[in-house]
Amino acid sequence: MFKVLSVHLTSHKLKYIALVSLMISAILVKEVLIDVVYIGKQYEKNRIITPWGEKIKSGNLSVDYSLEQALIDIEALGLNTVNVPVQIDIPSLTANSATINTESKKKATQLIKKLRYQGINVILEPYPYIKNGELYETQLNPDDKDEWFRNWKEGVLKPLIQDIAKPYKVYALCIGSNFDKFEKEYALWNDVANFVRTNYQGRITYKTNWWYTAEWDTEKNGLHDTYTAKLNNPVLEKVDFISVAAYFELTDQDTNTVENLVSSIYSTKIFSRHQNIYEELKKLSTQWNKPIFFGELGFPKRNKAMVHPWNPEPSTILNEQEQANGFQAYKEVFEKESWNLGLSVFAIGKNDEFKNYYPSDQSINVINSWYK
Template identity: 25%
Template sequence: MNRVKLLICFVCAIILSSCLSQNKKINGASFVAYGIPVDETHTKPLVTKINANFAAVMPFGFIRGLNSPEIIHNTERQWFGETRAGAKQYSEELRKQNIKIMVKPQIWIRRGEFTGFLNMTSEEDWRKLEESYTSFILEYADLAQEINAEILCIGTELENFIAKRPDYWNNLIDEIKKIYKGKLTYAANWDEYKRTPFWNKLDFIGIDAYFPVSDEQTPSFEKSMEGWQKHKPVIKSYSDTYQKPILFTEYGYRSVDYSGKEPWKFDRSMTKVNLEAQVNTTKALYETFWHEDWFAGGFIWKWFINYDKVGGKDNNQFTPQNKPVEPIIKNYYSSY
């Protein structure tokens, strides 16, 4: 009888473990690069305030304009956190809090031009851009392998570059895999992912999830839930087609009026703080996706290192820090 009971307990433990593993999500935050190294005072709030288990570390490359082929990266003129050394130090400190790492190299085009519009005017410049991007991304593929990062994001919102040079991107992914042996994704813009041609070569379908969900000045939770119903089935269909989990490489809402209408907008005319709007839209996103087994999780945009000095009730930006939405995030991150 004791052996039978032991067997039953063993089987139950396996079933429970399986259920827990299915429920466990990538509960991430986009960890903003600064000009200084970080320590426990900067990394611990990710755990104590929102119970994050992942962070996106974001080194940067810079381009002078939409038609410029040169990516400037890993130089002494950049902020520490934007360089290879900084990304490594940030990752090592985050690890001390048992936080896993996605290395997510980003490009900044002068004057904040949208990276999706990057476009060369000659074959020569396209080839120069390809050489420059290869140097940039392989630098951080090597870093990701060195620090055993769990995920590497191979690019962010580069639709035109990908559309115009598909062979280059397929070959680039093969080169990345020679260096980095972990999981790969790409961060497609919310209206781009349906045209991304290489999902079959990656481990996650990555989406920067700034989908419009409500035209209301203060989006209600109910209307925001309704707004997701036109997007969710399409998103799931891509998971089904490619047999890959969906990962929100970025997601989040500003604490402003009409935050669910065009969530991608960083418009300086949008200044009126609306904390309830941020709460309702964020909660609707969690209720829509976080319980789905085909959904891997995501990275809230964005988390600053000096916790006590950012966010707050007068802040109208994306960060959830020191706002009513913060305990909402912690609740869902703790549940999955």
């Protein structure tokens, strides 16, 4: 009798446990569905659809951004996407190692969680931080390329895919940024792109640095070869869109009108190069049948900002309007081009006396007017 009662009670317990498990599962499924619907609605809300297609309106966060300032800037600039960096520590310009900074990764994850619920898209970028930020990735040239690429794939991209890109469904992953010195390692970069495609089903991009050409150039000088190499870079066939860090040198003047800058985009004035930046970007897009995205578009708030846009302090003279004129010129030339996917403003997320690229009030007004 006791054995029968024991079995009977156990049966009831099992049914009860099964019922509770079913209820918990139903609640979890409901929460996931609500989450998906909410995020979907927010994404639809923040998409920018124009007569020329969908556009990305993004901002690059400084590596030392704060969560609070980032959210303020996203709202102020009317962004639908944010380029979120994860600091990658590299000890020297010839080092073969690359290590994810734990605190930077943690901060990026915190921010991305917040952005998901606001419907803001994320471009995830492993950001090369060389010798504590003292040196530039454009000068990085590892001694052992095979070893560096192995570390980049296994030690950087793979963990970022597994821990951030996949679980938080980022809009795109940038597989490399401004590595001028070894961009021509085509086979190794193709291997990186194939590795990412195998492990990640989302969008991928590669960010190439600005270049210059000159009508008086000869093959011996080698200036034109930089652009030719980009046109023939097979990794660009493997990405969903081509990112360009657009620090093109436009003029040799301290200050410029918008009209002068627009003219200079079609024919640069500096050193009488007469580089047609518009046509070269369009040709790059046509070559690979991929849209061009200004993965970094920024100008220092200084005189001579259009002489050397890549220099955070080309002059000691503050000039916020010169910065705004740069954004306005690019807007007038590229906003309506269907092959141009959009822009990412460099740089937001922290504003102090050292942040010469942080957009001025005049620039914020211009940036807000894009795609309106």
